[in-house]
Amino acid sequence: MLVTRIATALVLVPLAVLGILFLPTFAIAFVFAVLMLMGAWEWGAFVGLTRTPRLLFVLATAVAMACVAGLRSRATPVGIETVAIGLACLWWLAAVGWIVRFPDGWAETIGRPAITLVIGLVALVAPVAAVTYLHDSDTGAVLLVVFFFIVWAADTGAYMAGRTIGRHKLVPRVSPGKTREGAIGGIVAAIVFAGIGGWVLGYTGTRLAGFMVLGGWVAAISIVGDLGISMFKRHAGLKDSGTLFPGHGGVLDRLDSVLAAAPWFVAGLHCLPSQF
Template identity: 70%
Template sequence: MLSTRIATALAVVPLAVLGMLFLPTAVITLVFALLMLLGAWEWGGLMRLTDTGRIVLTLAVALLIFLFALVRTQLWLVAADNLLVGAACLWWLVAIYWIARFPRGWAETMGRTAVGVAVGLIVLVAPVAAVTYLHQSDQGPLLLLTFFFLVWAADTGAYFAGRMLGRHKLAPAVSPGKTREGAVGGFVAAMLFAGAGAWLLGYSGDRLIAFMFLGGWVAIISVVGDLSISMFKRHAGIKDSGTLFPGHGGVLDRLDSVLAAAPWFVAGLHWLPSAV
């Protein structure tokens, strides 16, 4: 129900904002890692794993998160994190191909348990590294908050544009409710918010304009994340990945956009023009 969704959002969002602004990076990383471990359990359900298999997958995600946190303290942290984030970015580009052709060929390839588990390891571990990078960087809390508000702006813009203007289906085989008009609305909303966020971050000139386009790309790739999780759910024959958030479903239902957008946002920051 819509009222349940609104009540959940009103309870969770203020806590998330306060946490990003005032908690140390280590705590932010721990909280997000715990969410990804819950997501790993849900991902095991999408792969139709037994309870034992889901436990093994969750432990594997925990081990990888720990290992990347460990090497982050060493000299080769940049190479390790960049490799992980780069692999995630590559997967989300590949996901566009599968969204366009779903369900053709899905069962024989992405629907295979081994392939799905390998994808899960990448998409669940990489966002932890991305969130950690954002929060510990210069203007970290504000930058991380800007990222999440970009995703929320894209989601909100898409929802209202789709409700008011939606006529043409975006990916009917994957998610019949999503429209091209909604996607455009999310893109515009994210670009506008990115402009405001860039101003708050002190960006100007080419850097501000580039940040606005990065916001637009965040909107696009967040839709890819949403649709990708929908493909896995459709193949598994389930509506929601879990029940953690009343009215919203599970971790994967609520954070599907973030899984895709976080690595790409970090990658995009590296490509911004230097501040003058």
């Protein structure tokens, strides 16, 4: 299993980096939207949807993505992509409470099919808006690559720390394999990579320090994304969301961290201090 995971990562990571660096923004947005639509298909399994209802949910997600993409350039007091990203940020904060108390109160609230699907719509549309925003920004492709490396560093750091020194379970009722030591290791790794990424982006002084703090927060909220998807899978009795990536499972298994991290990374960038 570990060999398969490493082999898959060695193929996917270079392809992702090259694509981000050399493809135009609309192509990046399209590719990520396709991945999220595949995630929408997998999300339908969380509430046991059959083929036709799952296709309808995928279609609804595609329409929502198209609306955000089509209206993002219009001059409005509050942009639609800001609304989508803001709603996702709020959901992932609220998810912490559900993760900690799972499965208490789950079935009567967000475990209901309609609520689960609404959450899925928000959680899947916002990352596309966030990735599009990042790639289309002043520092563009490099900023998006830095973001993904921060998330990958958090994931790798958590895995290595958990395997070597992990002793205390983080949230055993949701994910028995995750440990507090692993979470700390992931956050530390993300802070280090955020420092390197900030230097590459030309950040100095308080802006670089703020960017490193943002890296730590991105790592923490990426863990929430991972646990949030695990929470839905556990309630549905699923081990993996799909089988697209050998050794990694489905789209939601591979990109669960990004679902939560991308909206919060965009939000955090607006809070960074000026560079001096």
